[in-house]
Amino acid sequence: MNTTVLEHAMLDVRPGQEQAFEAAFAKAQNIISAMRGYLSHRLEHCLEHPNRYLLLVEWTDLEAHTVGFRGSQEYLEWKALLHHFYDPFPTVLHFRTVYTSAEVPHDAIDE
Numbered sequence: 132m133n134t135t136v137l138e139h140a141m142l143d144v145r146p147g148q149e150q151a152f153e154a155a156f157a158k159a160q161n162i163i164s165a166m167r168g169y170l171s172h173r174l175e176h177c178l179e180h181p182n183r184y185l186l187l188v189e190w191t192d193l194e195a196h197t198v199g200f201r202g203s204q205e206y207l208e209w210k211a212l213l214h215h216f217y218d219p220f221p222t223v224l225h226f227r228t229v230y231t232s233a234e235v236p237h238d239a240i241d242e
Contacts, residue, residue: 135170137226138188138196144216146182152216159212162205163188168195193225 144152156174163169170189177183190196200206214220 134192135228136190136193136196137228138186138190138223139226140186140188140221140223142184142186142217142221143180143219144182144184145218148216149176149182152184152213155212155216159209162209162212163200166195166200166203166205168192168199196225 142152160172160174163172168191170191172186172188175185175187177185188196200209
């Protein structure tokens with residue numbers, strides 16, 4: 132069973148600031164990827180809303196994000212790089228995997 136945690140943050144960037152946000156995120160991703168408990172991340176750009184992004188970060192456990200990262204000195208640098216781009220400030224949610232496509236038996240697909 133997968134016990135990792137997926138952080139989900141819908142990021143609404145101030146219109147016209149998309150390129151600056153992406154440049155700042157290019158720097159900020161080096162901060163988060165060096166944190167204890169970090170596994171991976173993806174930043175997705177919305178096709179329908181050009182100022183909207185989806186950030187997905189996989190952590191070993193919830194505390195790696197909520198206590199380890201958010202309580203760190205590095206988080207202050209992350210905030211300085213990124214938080215001024217958001218309007219409104221994003222809600223961050225955490226998820227655990229219930230099923231993945233890798234868990235579907237091949238013979239069940241045709242049924």
